[in-house]
Amino acid sequence: xxxxxxxxxxxxxxxxxxxxxxxNDSKSAGEESDKVEYLDxxxxxxxxxxxxxxxxxxxxxxxxxxxxxxxxxxxxxxNLQPSVVTYNEGGTGxxxxxxxxxxxxxxxxxxxxxxxxxxxAESQEVFWVNIPSLAxxxxxxxxxxxxxTTANGSxxxxxxxxxxxxxxxxxxxxxxxxxxxxxxxxxTTVAAGTGLSKSGFYANAAYSRGYTDGYIRNAKVKSQSxxxxxxxxxxxxxxxxxxxxxxxxxxxxxxxxxxxxxxKDRKYNDAGQxxxxxxxxxxxxxxxxxxxxxxxxxxxxxxxxDALTWSTTLNYTRGDGYDEYYKEDKKLPKYGFASTFxxxxxxxxxxxxxxxxxxxxxxxxxxxxxxxxxxxxxSKYDGDHWGRVLWAAVPxxxxxYSSLNQGNRKxxxxxxxxxxxxxxxxxxxxxxxxxxxxxxxxxxxxxYVDLDMDGVDDDAARxxxxxxxxxxxPRAGVNFDFSEAHRAYFSVALGHREPGRxxxxxxxxxxxxxxxxxxxxDFELGYNYSGAKFSGSANVYMxxxxxxxxxxxxxxxxxxxxxxxxxxxxxxxxxxxxxxxxALWFRLDANxxxxxxxxxxxxxxxxxxxxxxxxxxxxxYGRSTMLMSPSFIGMSKISVTPWKNSGRGSLKTTTFSIxxxxxxxxYLDNTERSDMKIPGYFVSNFSVAHEFKVNGGFLGLTGYxxxxxxxxxxxSGWRWESYSKAxxxxxxxxxxxxxxxxxxxxxxxxxx
Numbered sequence: 181x182x183x184x185x186x187x188x189x190x191x192x193x194x195x196x197x198x199x200x201x202x203x204n205d206s207k208s209a210g211e212e213s214d215k216v217e218y219l220d221x222x223x224x225x226x227x228x229x230x231x232x233x234x235x236x237x238x239x240x241x242x243x244x245x246x247x248x249x250x251x252x253x254x255x256x257x258x259n260l261q262p263s264v265v266t267y268n269e270g271g272t273g274x275x276x277x278x279x280x281x282x283x284x285x286x287x288x289x290x291x292x293x294x295x296x297x298x299x300x301a302e303s304q305e306v307f308w309v310n311i312p313s314l315a316x317x318x319x320x321x322x323x324x325x326x327x328x329t330t331a332n333g334s335x336x337x338x339x340x341x342x343x344x345x346x347x348x349x350x351x352x353x354x355x356x357x358x359x360x361x362x363x364x365x366x367x368t369t370v371a372a373g374t375g376l377s378k379s380g381f382y383a384n385a386a387y388s389r390g391y392t393d394g395y396i397r398n399a400k401v402k403s404q405s406x407x408x409x410x411x412x413x414x415x416x417x418x419x420x421x422x423x424x425x426x427x428x429x430x431x432x433x434x435x436x437x438x439x440x441x442x443x444k445d446r447k448y449n450d451a452g453q454x455x456x457x458x459x460x461x462x463x464x465x466x467x468x469x470x471x472x473x474x475x476x477x478x479x480x481x482x483x484x485x486d487a488l489t490w491s492t493t494l495n496y497t498r499g500d501g502y503d504e505y506y507k508e509d510k511k512l513p514k515y516g517f518a519s520t521f522x523x524x525x526x527x528x529x530x531x532x533x534x535x536x537x538x539x540x541x542x543x544x545x546x547x548x549x550x551x552x553x554x555x556x557x558x559s560k561y562d563g564d565h566w567g568r569v570l571w572a573a574v575p576x577x578x579x580x581y582s583s584l585n586q587g588n589r590k591x592x593x594x595x596x597x598x599x600x601x602x603x604x605x606x607x608x609x610x611x612x613x614x615x616x617x618x619x620x621x622x623x624x625x626x627x628y629v630d631l632d633m634d635g636v637d638d639d640a641a642r643x644x645x646x647x648x649x650x651x652x653x654p655r656a657g658v659n660f661d662f663s664e665a666h667r668a669y670f671s672v673a674l675g676h677r678e679p680g681r682x683x684x685x686x687x688x689x690x691x692x693x694x695x696x697x698x699x700x701x702d703f704e705l706g707y708n709y710s711g712a713k714f715s716g717s718a719n720v721y722m723x724x725x726x727x728x729x730x731x732x733x734x735x736x737x738x739x740x741x742x743x744x745x746x747x748x749x750x751x752x753x754x755x756x757x758x759x760x761x762x763a764l765w766f767r768l769d770a771n772x773x774x775x776x777x778x779x780x781x782x783x784x785x786x787x788x789x790x791x792x793x794x795x796x797x798x799x800x801y802g803r804s805t806m807l808m809s810p811s812f813i814g815m816s817k818i819s820v821t822p823w824k825n826s827g828r829g830s831l832k833t834t835t836f837s838i839x840x841x842x843x844x845x846x847y848l849d850n851t852e853r854s855d856m857k858i859p860g861y862f863v864s865n866f867s868v869a870h871e872f873k874v875n876g877g878f879l880g881l882t883g884y885x886x887x888x889x890x891x892x893x894x895x896s897g898w899r900w901e902s903y904s905k906a907x908x909x910x911x912x913x914x915x916x917x918x919x920x921x922x923x924x925x926x927x928x929x930x931x932x
Contacts, residue, residue, distance in 0.1 A: 227295055227329060227342050228322050230551070232611060232619040234657030234669030235328045236704050236719045236755070238262065240321040242347070247869065248315065249884045250359040250367045250927050251392070253308045255279035257315055258341070260815050261323050262755050262771040265808075265843055267895035269433035270399030271920035272363065274392045276433060276469075277308045278896065282325055282723070282751055283777050283809030284338025287680060291341045294422070294477060296495040296538050301561035301601045302681035310471045310499070311426040312403035313388030316357070316369045319347030325755070326721055327655065327673035327702040330607040330625040337677040337700060338723065338751075345409065345422065348382055351375040354932055361884070361925035365392040376413075384409040395920040397449040398431035398467060418481040426473045432503065436897055436915040446892065446918040454508050454525060464506035464527070471501030488545050495538035502531040504570075514640070515569050516584035516594035524574035528594075530638065534563035551611040561601040566593040567638050597635025597643050599681055604628045617662060621671065623655035629678050633685070641689045649697055651676040657704070667708040675700045683729060683743045696745045699726040716758040725749040730850060732785050748780035749806065765824040770816040777809035782850050786903040786910055797903045799910070804852040808896065810860070812844035833871040838888070840864040848899045848914055855912060861893035863919075877932030883924070890922040 229235045238261050248257045251273035255266045258279065269276040281289055287304035290297065298306050308314075324340040352375040359367040371386035386407040393400050404427040411420035432451040441448050452467030474497065481491040505528055512521035515528065542555030569581050584594050607625040614620060630648040637643050657671025679695040687695055706719035727745040753775025760768045782804040785796040805811075817839035823831040846858040869882040894916035901912040 227292055227340070229324060229329050230611070232613075232659045232661060232667075233329065234619075234621050234659040234671040234704070234706075235324055236326055236706055236721065237322055237324040237328065238757075240323065242319050245315050245318050245321070247867075247882075249273060249865075249867070249886065249925055250316075250357060250369070251361065251365055251390075251925055252315070253277040253312075254315055254318075254321070254341075254343070255308055258321065258323060260769075260771075260817060260839060260841065262757050262815075263325055263753075263773045263775075263813060264323070265810065265813060265895075267917060267919060269436075269917055270392075270401070270431070271395030271918055272365070272392060272399070272923070274312075274365070274390060274401040274403070275309055275394060275399055275430050280808060281323070281339035282721070282753065282773070282775065283806060284751075285808070288337040288677065289339045289341060290336035291343070293343050293424075293475070294345060294479070295342075295493055295540055295542075296475075296477060297559075301536065301559070301603070302563055302599050304677075304680045307471070309401070309403075309428055309430055309469070310473050310501070311405065311424070312390055312401075312428050313367070313369060313405045314343075314426075316371065316388055316405075317345050317386050317407045317424075318343055320344050325719075326704050326723065327653075327675045327700070330609060330623050330653065330655070337675055337698065345407070345424075348411065348413070349373055349375055355929065356931075357927060357929045359925055359927040362920075362923035363393045363395055365925065366390065371407075380413045382409075382411050382413075394431065394433075395923075396433065396447045396918060398451050398463070399433050399449070401428065401430040403428040403430070416483045418479070420477075420479045422475070422477040422479075424475040424477075426471070428472075429468055429470050432467045432469055432505075433917075436917045438913060438915045442894065442916050442918060452506050454506055466504050467506060469501070469503050471499065473497065473499045473501075487547050488543070490541075490543045492539070492541040495536070495540075497534075497536040497538075499532070499534045499536070501533075502529040504529045512572060512574065514594075515567075515572075517572070517575070521574060524572045526569060526573070527571040528567060528569045530565070530567050531593075532563060532565050534561060536561050549613045552609070554606075554608040556606045557604070559603045561599070561603075563599050564596065565598070565635075565637075566596040568593055595636045595638045595640065597633065597637055600632045602628075602630040611659075617660060619659040619661070621655070621657040621659060623673075625651075625653040627651040627653065627676075631678070631681075631684075633681070633688075637685065637689070639689075643685050643688050645684055645688050647694065649676075649678050651678075651697070665710050667710075669704070669706050671702075671704045673702045673704075675702065679729060679743075686743070695729060695743065696727045698729055698745075700724065701726075713762055714758070714760050717756070719755040721751070721753055721755070723751040725751075728779070730779070730782075732783060732850075746779055746782065749778060750780075751775060751777045751806070751809070753777075765821045767819045768816070769819075770814075772814040773812070775809070775811055777806040777811070779804050779806060779850055784849070784851050786901045788905060789902040789911075790905050799851075801851050804850050805847055807848060807850050808846050810844040810846045812860075813842070815839065815841040830870065830872045833869070835869045837867045837869075838864065843895070848897050853912075856899055856914065858894065858897065858916075861891060861895070862889070863891060863893070864888040874930070875932075877930055880927070880929040880931070882927045882929070884926070885922065885924055887920060887922050892918075892921060894918050 229237050245257060253273055255277045256273045258264050259266045263282045266279045278286060286306060291299055291306045322342040327336055328340045354372040357369040367390045369388040373384040374382055376382045388405045390403045406425040408423045435451055437448050452464035454462055456462050477493055477495045479493045483489045508525050509523050510526045512524055513519050538559040540557045545552040569584055605625055605627040609623040612620045628650055633643050633645040635643060653675050655673035659669040661667050677698045683695055701724045703722040708717040709715060728749045729743045730746050731743050753773055755773045757771035780803055782801045784799045784801060788795040788797055819835060819837045821835045823834060826832060842862045844860045848856045866885040866888045871878050871880045897914055897916035899914045903910050
């Protein structure tokens with residue numbers, strides 16, 4: 181029945197614009213230049229805030245994206261935005277990158293590309309390494325902090341990142357970027373476009389290839405990405421098809437290293453480590469994370485009039501990947517071998533394959549006093565997980581490993597499970613101008629989520645589960661445009677978020693009562709000033725949580741670490757930002773966040789080392805600070821173009837930039853203990869750029885120095901702990917992710 185509802189809703193959204201598509205007179209591109217940007221932007225405007233929308237956001241434009249270090253993934257490019265903290269598992273910009281905004285982790289940040297969510301439906305995360313070189317094709321990014329506006333897909337639960345590739349250039353262009361740097365890092369990007377022809381046709385394409393050995397051992401990355409956009413538009417219509425491909429092979433780096441090892445060898449990584457028959461340490465070279473992803477989007481936008489516009493997007497995403505491991509001394513029967521086999525070294529893969537179908541449709545009306553946006557989104561995610569043994573030392577090379585299938589649906593697997601998730605939502609947003617300077621804002625989203633899981637996990641435990649949720653997420657606010665320079669706003673929003681697959685899976689195994697959805701009430705109060713030479717903003721936020729999902733250390737009766745709902749928590753803070761341009765050749769940017777991020781009553785559970793199996797002991801820490809939530813974040817950046825007004829040829833393009841960011845102390849768990857602390861750290865980066873005119877084009881040279889002061893620091897990590905009854909002592913330990921010391925990149929770019 182749910183499949184039929186999904187199909188019927190999809191067909192309705194697909195066929196509805198057919199009548200609107202016919203019977204429109206096309207005009208030449210020259211007559212419609214003012215329509216191009218408008219029709220192009222409608223694709224993403226449904227989930228974006230406008231100038232008078234009372235939410236907290238910043239915009240990152242094409243030039244800022246292009247000037248960033250080419251090794252950086254999207255999170256690293258956004259690192260200088262207010263309240264953003266990023267780190268990379270391998271220590272550099274390539275590979276697995278992670279980002280928090282106001283302390284909200286990746287699974288709580290809604291990420292969209294052209295209005296279609298990129299968050300994995302099961303884990304709710306965005307795995308940035310799977311879409312390499314994405315920044316090279318982006319035209320803009322809007323970062324909303326707090327609940328923001330309604331976005332399609334999983335509801336934002338702390339922040340939204342809305343990315344767009346939708347940008348049509350009127351003239352043909354071509355770009356070639358070649359970059360090289362520390363640790364054998366190479367990045368090449370080639371892009372070209374036809375521009376908009378007289379008949380309204382355009383085509384854009386880009387290809388990127390990257391490679392690095394990485395800073396820590398086994399942080400190697402080989403990646404490729406491709407992008408193709410084919411489109412046509414006239415005065416009232418826009419039709420676009422987009423294909424985005426990501427291919428990556430990266431070394432496993434998520435283990436981190438314990439703090440003792442960190443002080444001995446920061447580059448150590450135990451992934452793939454084993455001992456040979458003589459007791460020598462060896463490393464398995466193919467301990468990797470591999471993933472291939474293809475996104476296909478078809479968008480049609482129709483302008484019924486200057487005020488009324490309608491846009492529909494169809495999306496299909498296919499993902500295939502695996503992690504490959506070498507493990508020592510494992511019990512072979514757990515991997516599907518006969519019970520006569522004992523222990524052995526083993527090589528296996530954990531694989532996944534998934535299909536993601538999305539239909540989004542939005543209607544937008546904008547008059548002088550009223551702006552209305554309404555839409556629906558329907559999606560289906562179907563994901564398989566299974567394991568495959570490649571080799572074991574005891575049976576050896578002659579063994580038929582395909583015989584390990586235990587009757588699951590995937591051949592040659594020792595486990596298989598599936599998750600199917602339906603997500604149907606509808607939203608309506610209104611902005612009404614009262615008088616000349618007051619805008620009233622209202623936003624309401626209804627969201628229905630249905631999740632079914634079945635099969636066997638890698639430990640032979642059943643993970644059968646089914647549930648559904650209905651969420652109503654209202655938002656309201658008021659915006660005051662006192663003048664062209666002064667703006668203030670206030671908003672309040674309610675959000676809900678369902679548990680992720682991993683949370684549910686461990687609770688199923690432990691036979692724990694079902695998890696409740698998380699709830700959050702967000703208050704935003706802000707003021708913006710925009711002058712000729714100075715602009716600034718101040719924002720006060722209060723994000724109040726109920727039934728937060730947290731790992732407490734409690735183990736289920738089967739020994740699984742589980743998450744539990746914690747009744748109350750909050751993130752409250754002040755965000756300040758400013759930009760000063762006293763002269764055309766000088767610019768200073770700065771921002772700071774001061775916050776309190778706390779849990780009202782936190783109880784931690786430590787495993788008992790000398791007690792009954794899976795026994796835990798409770799420790800009540802009362803009010804405590806949330807993990808990975810610094811109370812202070814500060815950034816400043818200076819950009820100088822010293823010869824901008826000198827008229828000395830290409831020297832006027834030479835730009836020097838230096839930035840610095842300080843992240844205050846953080847904790848690796850929710851206990852606020854000093855031995856769980858990540859010390860505050862400061863990182864500074866420097867760049868110099870110069871551009872020449874060459875043969876009708878522009879040749880750019882850019883140098884980057886990252887971590888200019890060569891600070892040795894770690895930015896994230898994990899912890900373990902156990903309690904001894906005999907000694908009445910709690911023993912703890914931590915692991916960390918070392919970040920790279922000073923390193924260099926150089927980019928040569930040619931464009932015309």
